[in-house]
Amino acid sequence: MKPFNSSKALAVLFLSTTLGLAIWAALNMHVISSHLDNNVFSLLPKSERNVVAEEFIDRVAKNGERSLVVLLSSSSLEVSLEAEQTFKSLIKFLNVKSAQSQDGYAEYVSKLLVHKSGLVTSEDISLLDGQPAAFWIDKSNAIAYSMGSSPIPWRDDPFGLLGDWLYSLGGVTKVRPYGDSLVIEKAGTSYVALPMEIDASVESLSAQVELADAINVAIGETKLKHQGIEILKSGVIFFASDTSKSIQGDISLIGLISGISALLLVLFIFRSIYAVAIVLLTVAIGFLYALLACFFIFPKVYILTLAFGTSLIGMSVDYCLYWLTASIDDIKNPLERRRYLLPGMFLALITTAMGYFLMVITPFPVLSQMAVFSMAGISAAWLSVVLIFPHINKLRFSANSSLILVNHIQPINYRISGAVQKVMIAAMILVSFYGVLSFHSNDNIRSLASFDKELIAQQINTSEILNLPSPSQFFIVSGSTEEEVLSKTEDLANKLDNLISEGVINGYQSITRFIPSMSTQTIASKAYLSKGKENATKLIAKEFGMSAVWAQSQSQVNKPLTVNEIKETPFYKKLSYLWFESDSSTIKSTAVLLTGVNGLEAVSKLSQLAGPDISWIDKPQEISDVFSRYRTLFSYVIAIGYLLTFVIIYTKYRRSAWRAVLPPILATCMTLAILSLAGETVTLMTVIAFALLLGVGTDYGIFLLQYPSDNRVLLSISLAALMTLISFGSLSLSSVPAIHSFGIALLFGVLLSWLLTLFFAKKVDISE
């Protein structure tokens, strides 16, 4: 009696733990839902090579997440500005605020003044070297007698040298203030730019969707009120909102299809509400553990995970089915039945988990999370079946008409004549070869996620108009000292200047524009001490009644400007994302960003500029490489997996072992053929699906080898195949390419694997 008691204790323990977790989850639902995330950047794989590049992308992601921009244009600037007022009044009460501010500019300029001898443009350096005192006197007078005054007082910049240097920074962006608006010109059209920042209060995904919707409504109303106005929008929030809507649609659709089919199937086979209830309970337990596992392991739970996670319904139901079918007309004690089923079920759990394990070790955070979700979910469902089911006495069923369906399957198969069988096998082999030779792989980033074309077009258009640098293709320059990094960056900048004149790129953003290297500042300071200017200063001091101390201060070399120097100013915030240094590393780095990179040829020219300390980062290419590498790697892993599985099965079933291994192999190859005929491409997700097929597909064969004459096993693997087919097959309806790829591969893979398992099954006389 002892094992019974301990088994009961385990069941109670599991149930009470589950109940506790369920109550906790219900009470903390708002916390869990606030962890839902649909940040498009989270889809990117972690870089394996460049830590700084990773941190840069993180920074961009963190900034980008919360900012958005709207551009208004029409035939006249006046109309656009009126439309801007309308739009502003419409979004007044939304959780966004205008991001336009130049606070701290004065503080920045005063910081520059104490380093001004080194901050001279190259044009002014050659003037300083060449022009006599008369030129500088004229220039100083021109500034003094001109209209109004300048942002830098004349007494601090009597020759306008720092003014010229500041003007050269103006080239970084072409956006200009206009009243209290911002205006930018592009190809003869004036755009009113409205950069905005999302309030910190907008945290949850639902709040983001709500905000994006409200902004879209405001855009629509503005367009209605001002005829002929064009409005472009860009921002992560629009993509997040758009994809989360389509993913939520996916979840409802896929969940509904697989949920309802599962219940109908259970109801049809077992004709018992009890069975339905117990299946529902198992699925719920699976989801609870899956969700909580992700919640506790990951900082954010991606909504994509939930979409993929709907396939958990099918997997959980599978285990229920193994138990339920085994209990049909079974006179065994439930605990004996457990002992009878445990080896098969354990093997099934392990092989499936192995399939998912491949997903965990990819560098794609979202894939790892999907796998953790699924593994936690199926393990919990498995435990529910193994621990709780034996203690539910009502789970006894008698054979009914549904079993008769199964009774007909095998005899049909057995009636196929030897000759026809040979032809069929030859055809299968041919199709398999075709599949292996003809498939088209696709490692593009777009095979992971797809976005609305219109939104992408607006995003690209906005980036072009605002001349925004690309966050995915850039240089990282590193060195052991700040000076080393800055002078290497200046060398790179000179080469980039050549590429600009060749038309390869439009421009670049480099921190050296704002903080020149010490050697560049030394050259400037040398020119700053020119005789012409010095004499001019003396004369001007006399003319304007300035003190000798003033004159002296205009002809002295200042300490060079350094990163540390302007770190404290608010202005630095705009640059800080370009500069990397940490206490833990002696290496300092900077990012050099590019605008208007046109085509593959430009990319190849840029990549040639890379050197020992200058890395060229091409994120889309890198992602493709990662995809491709893992796709190839997993193909080998699957091949080895089949080999190992065969060896293990061979030790037990000897010459029949091939009957369990060949069907999923052929199914995989034939699925490749079908995909290629259907014009579907093979992605990393397809390969992961095939890995799962290795786990699921061999199960069918193992069960048939283990219990060759048990008709209920035939029923249970057929039902399991059907359930897997429905739940994974419905994933192929997903609008997310990654989930679609996975679903469609398993749809055909599981179907073929099941059919072939039956086809290759050992002939036994069932009627015995």
Next chain:
Amino acid sequence: MNSIAKRLIALILFLIAGSVYADSLVSKIEGLVSSAPTVRGKFIQSKTLSGVSKKLNSEGFFIVDKSKGIIWITEKPIYQTLKVSDSGIRIENKSGVLMNLDARSEPSVKYINELVLAIFSGDMSALERLFNYSGDVTAKGWNLELTPKNTASTFFKKITIVGGSAINRISFISKDGDLTEVIFSDVRLAPVLNKDETLQFQ
């Protein structure tokens, strides 16, 4: 933003000679001021720079053509010209170019020029977009006080314009405390430029 560009936005305000705002204040001023396609006149400027004891006095003349832009010529104590057009802004003296701002590299040039043209074609809505304003009108004349809408992006604090049938005086105070005062005289309107004036625009 570039110092010259900012200086020139301020300059434009010296040249208000056409009609002004569209509300009652503006329409009253509009009633007093006469406008034409071209304007010319003389000016006397006195400037106090912060930290500089010497008061900078200068004088000269200006020409405005709606279709061409403006020319501002300082004759005493130094000679220099300032030209604003839709293609650029340039300061020259007898020996050559001292400063040059190309509209292709500096977008503000276009707005400054647009603003000039808006002022002289009597389109005050452009000014209204840029400034907050207040002022009053009497039978004899009017005054207008302009403050920037966006204090962060502009470096001046206040502009005051005083006028009658034409503009009389403008004063300009910068954030740093520089004070510029310009007094206009002999302001004349005409439908076209004369021969000499046309040559200045070459």
